[in-house]
């Protein structure tokens with residue numbers, strides 16, 4: 001049996017540049033990953049199947065449109081005789097949460113299939129299958145910090161960034177991605193003028209990175225807050241936490257993150273927030 005982690009992805013910034021003729025939004029986003037996430041395993045075999053367990057399994061489901069199965073089929077459609085098998089997903093991340101749970105699961109499925117079929121990690125068919133599965137799947141394939149552009153298919157070089165102690169909060173309200181983008185109200189072909197995305201140098205230290213992140217934003221925050229007003233409360237709670245340096249929403253929400261200078265201050269803040277809001281999913285994370 002082969003096994004791999006499917007870490008949460010966090011958009012530290014997400015700038016919308018416009019809407020393309022194909023309807024997708026052109027964006028620029030600094031994506032990093034958390035140590036924590038789902039776990040996916042594969043027992044190689046001829047038939048494709050998926051079993052989902054874990055705390056958030058009921059929300060994820062093992063239905064035919066689960067991204068693990070879609071990714072596997074997208075790769076099988078590109079490689080004749082691809083050995084498939086029985087996937088088992090231990091689902092811990094909240095679903096429809098802006099932290100790429102499904103996308104990271106799909107990318108993990110592609111990595112496991114690559115291993116089971118002796119494909120090189122940089123085999124272009126893996127990237128093509130990732131792209132066909134969803135906008136965030138290519139960036140999740142490597143699972144390392146980088147700038148994502150286009151609708152997600154264009155990836156900058158891997159960045160070496162410092163570990164950022166963080167607290168993640170999901171208030172338990174699933175947020176569908178498509179309507180959040182739609183609320184931006186952009187027409188196909190329309191571009192947006194707005195602050196340029198800060199350049200993120202590989203090797204930046206934590207204070208320099210924080211200063212650059214302060215110049216960035218997540219343009220989906222306002223439309224997501226209209227769709228799920230509890231996000232306003234989540235951001236207020238994070239910003240009020242002792243030691244919080246920056247709080248922002250990830251992806252199309254509802255998960256928000258706060259960055260701290262030490263793991264201890266992050267842990268202290270998480271404990272206080274859990275006491276205040278036992279109904280929320282509150283996790284400490286080291287982002288990189």
Ligand code: C5P
Pocket residue numbers: 023024025026027133134135136150151152177178181
């Ligand atoms: O690619 P994915 O299926 O994850 O995207 C879900 C939906 O989010 C798309 O159907 C589209 O409406 C919206 N989207 C977008 N621009 C992006 C990514 C997603 O408009 N860059």
